[in-house]
Amino acid sequence: MTVEIPALSRGRVAALWARKHLFRTPLDALLTVVFGGLSLYLIYRAVLFAFINGRWEIISDNLKLLMIGTWPRDHLLRVAVAVAVLGLWGGLIGGLIAGRQIRLGISASQGMSATQRISDLTRRFGLMIGTLVLLLLLTSTGGPWLMVISAVGTGLGGYWVGRYVGSFELARWTARLGLLVLAAMPLAAYFYMTAAVPLGEWEGFMFNMTSALAGIVLCFPLGVLLALGRRSKLPLLKWVSIVYIEFVRGSPLFVLLLLANVSLEFFVPPSIAPSKTIRAIVTFTLFTAAYLAEIVRGGLQSVPKGQEEAAKALGLSPTKQMFRVVLPQALRNVIPAQIGQFISLFKDTTLAGAALGILDLLTGAQAVTQQPDFVGQGLIIESLIFVAFLFWVGSFTMSRESQRLERRLGVGIR
Amino acid sequence: MTDTNQTVFSDATKVHGDVVIEMDHVDKLFGAFQALTDINLKVARQEVVVVIGPSGSGKSTLIRCINRLEEHDAGRILVDGIELSEDVKNIQEIRRETGMVFQQFNLFPHLTVIDNITLAPRQVRRMPKKEAEALAMELLERVRIPEQAKKYPLQLSGGQQQRVAIARSLAMKPKVMLFDEPTSALDPEMVGEVLDTMKDLAREGMTMIVVTHEMGFAREVADRVVFMADGQIVEVGTPDHFFQNPQEDRTKLFLSQIL
Numbered sequence: 327m328t329v330e331i332p333a334l335s336r337g338r339v340a341a342l343w344a345r346k347h348l349f350r351t352p353l354d355a356l357l358t359v360v361f362g363g364l365s366l367y368l369i370y371r372a373v374l375f376a377f378i379n380g381r382w383e384i385i386s387d388n389l390k391l392l393m394i395g396t397w398p399r400d401h402l403l404r405v406a407v408a409v410a411v412l413g414l415w416g417g418l419i420g421g422l423i424a425g426r427q428i429r430l431g432i433s434a435s436q437g438m439s440a441t442q443r444i445s446d447l448t449r450r451f452g453l454m455i456g457t458l459v460l461l462l463l464l465t466s467t468g469g470p471w472l473m474v475i476s477a478v479g480t481g482l483g484g485y486w487v488g489r490y491v492g493s494f495e496l497a498r499w500t501a502r503l504g505l506l507v508l509a510a511m512p513l514a515a516y517f518y519m520t521a522a523v524p525l526g527e528w529e530g531f532m533f534n535m536t537s538a539l540a541g542i543v544l545c546f547p548l549g550v551l552l553a554l555g556r557r558s559k560l561p562l563l564k565w566v567s568i569v570y571i572e573f574v575r576g577s578p579l580f581v582l583l584l585l586a587n588v589s590l591e592f593f594v595p596p597s598i599a600p601s602k603t604i605r606a607i608v609t610f611t612l613f614t615a616a617y618l619a620e621i622v623r624g625g626l627q628s629v630p631k632g633q634e635e636a637a638k639a640l641g642l643s644p645t646k647q648m649f650r651v652v653l654p655q656a657l658r659n660v661i662p663a664q665i666g667q668f669i670s671l672f673k674d675t676t677l678a679g680a681a682l683g684i685l686d687l688l689t690g691a692q693a694v695t696q697q698p699d700f701v702g703q704g705l706i707i708e709s710l711i712f713v714a715f716l717f718w719v720g721s722f723t724m725s726r727e728s729q730r731l732e733r734r735l736g737v738g739i740r
Numbered sequence: 741m742t743d744t745n746q747t748v749f750s751d752a753t754k755v756h757g758d759v760v761i762e763m764d765h766v767d768k769l770f771g772a773f774q775a776l777t778d779i780n781l782k783v784a785r786q787e788v789v790v791v792i793g794p795s796g797s798g799k800s801t802l803i804r805c806i807n808r809l810e811e812h813d814a815g816r817i818l819v820d821g822i823e824l825s826e827d828v829k830n831i832q833e834i835r836r837e838t839g840m841v842f843q844q845f846n847l848f849p850h851l852t853v854i855d856n857i858t859l860a861p862r863q864v865r866r867m868p869k870k871e872a873e874a875l876a877m878e879l880l881e882r883v884r885i886p887e888q889a890k891k892y893p894l895q896l897s898g899g900q901q902q903r904v905a906i907a908r909s910l911a912m913k914p915k916v917m918l919f920d921e922p923t924s925a926l927d928p929e930m931v932g933e934v935l936d937t938m939k940d941l942a943r944e945g946m947t948m949i950v951v952t953h954e955m956g957f958a959r960e961v962a963d964r965v966v967f968m969a970d971g972q973i974v975e976v977g978t979p980d981h982f983f984q985n986p987q988e989d990r991t992k993l994f995l996s997q998i999l
Contacts, residue, residue: 430890630844632842636840636842636847639807639838639840640859640912641833641835641912642863643832646863646864651848655848655849655850
């Protein structure tokens with residue numbers, strides 16, 4: 327005899343779930359009601375603020391100032407061209423990686439349907455794209471739209487070209503030439519922009535992004551060298567590394583930035599002293615390198631001794647033992663901590679505004695509340711929320727990508 | 741004990757008297773602990789020497805001294821006529837001539853199987869990529885896993901990994917192969933495939949020093965068996981002589997424990 331078990335309706339399933347998880351005991355029920363109510367109230371207030379009460383015109387009116395500071399209108403085209411070049415650059419790199427992965431049969435998107443790919447890309451970059459669209463909707467002129475559309479266009483074009491080129495195994499010299507071109511592209515964009523406005527006058531969110539990027543790129547080799555130096559058998563190298571790392575890690579970044587602002591005048595005449603932006607970037611680099619060195623050292627310690635022994639036994643030189651065998655594994659093992667440090671650096675760029683008097687995103691957001699139209703109306707909340715939101719979008723995307731990278735590099739490794 | 745500590749050659753026909761490895765009064769200390777005491781051993785070209793003994797007897801330390809993974813404190817070690825010294829160039833030259841296979845395989849997990857094998861020929865011998873890859877495929881055929889070339893080490897079974905490790909060492913065309921308990925970390929069903937690979941190698945005339953607990957392998961393949969205890973070589977002999985007619989009490993005790 328078979329017993330017919332009637333299928334439960336959706337409502338019934340939900341009710342059962344709620345009883346099990348939310349109303350199991352009288353105390354559970356009380357907590358659910360109290361905190362549920364509180365959460366609903368907070369959400370209500372947040373939505374009300376975001377869509378009705380918040381006076382976002384302080385952002386939309388000042389969007390250009392917040393993004394690129396007092397960049398002269400005559401040279402806006404340079405920003406657009408530079409962004410398009412960077413789009414092409416990013417697209418090329420992404421395409422080359424994808425093409426290579428497809429060639430080697432290790433692509434993550436292999437076997438995904440078109441819909442799966444789109445949902446995968448949405449999960450990865452949807453937040454960033456959404457934010458970009460939101461920013462565009464806040465603009466009143468067509469310039470930013472054109473800029474973004476051309477950058478997306480060059481980006482997609484670069485991706486397809488990169489993917490095509492990446493599907494071939496290039497001869498060594500062709501590959502080297504290609505790498506040189508790739509390295510030259512952002513530099514070309516940089517020089518094109520500084521030809522109009524020197525780096526020292528870059529402001530707004532552009533300052534935060536460029537100084538973070540420069541800091542990340544520059545601190546990486548320095549951090550690795552410091553980590554190797556700390557493990558070195560040469561006493562001088564070892565002690566210099568240790569003293570440096572411990573000194574920098576023992577001081578607040580804000581203090582170092584303030585020092586960078588004032589101390590240079592002791593050593594060099596003001597006429598040749600580097601700009602505030604350069605000082606900020608150098609300080610970020612030196613600061614993050616010390617932290618990165620400790621992270622990398624942890625990574626080096628995580629590689630089993632047998633790896634070095636196997637490399638030795640094969641007759642590899644000490645340098646090659648390190649750079650071909652131990653270091654690649656060490657860096658992989660500490661990807662989350664490295665990216666975490668880079669995210670910190672990205673957010674810490676806001677300290678430069680206060681310490682060095684640079685009109686970055688945060689300083690700009692504070693300054694606009696003093697404009698005649700907005701002064702004394704308590705709009706600092708809108709300003710700060712906007713700043714926090716932009717940094718959150720950047721940091722969260724980096725964090726998600728780091729997790730993905732970690733998973734991808736883990737293929738066949740752990 | 742002293743008379744058996746003399747260097748003894750087997751009467752195996754393979755031995756031509758051409759000495760590849762010579763250890764002469766070698767001592768090794770770990771702090772205050774004497775790991776090796778007065779080691780004298782000569783290994784002839786194409787000879788297979790199996791080193792056995794209880795754990796902690798210094799077997800691994802002995803072969804690790806030959807390619808300078810451990811530094812000996814006294815005595816002389818010559819590999820193919822080159823004496824091991826402080827000189828880094830000299831040490832690297834010796835390491836290029838000696839392959840080593842480890843208990844834990846020690847494959848490079850971030851490289852594919854074929855890249856594991858081509859790394860040293862390309863980086864040390866400056867072999868072109870194409871040539872190195874052809875060599876690697878030839879070696880993978882020899883250890884019978886050419887189909888695994890594009891995989892990563894940890895996607896393979898233990899036995900397959902150890903065979904890749906053997907291929908990786910062979911890629912440097914070494915004059916001597918050192919095996920440090922190559923089957924001890926393997927699941928029992930995989931021991932056979934690795935031992936078979938080693939037997940092939942011995943048949944092809946490779947000079948080998950093998951630290952192992954596989955007595956069957958010692959009996960079948962070894963030209964000489966070296967028995968070690970407490971950091972000293974206690975007894976050396978042909979497998980027949982060694983297993984049927986051991987001379988020393990320490991050897992008899994060990995054999996009675998394991999057989």
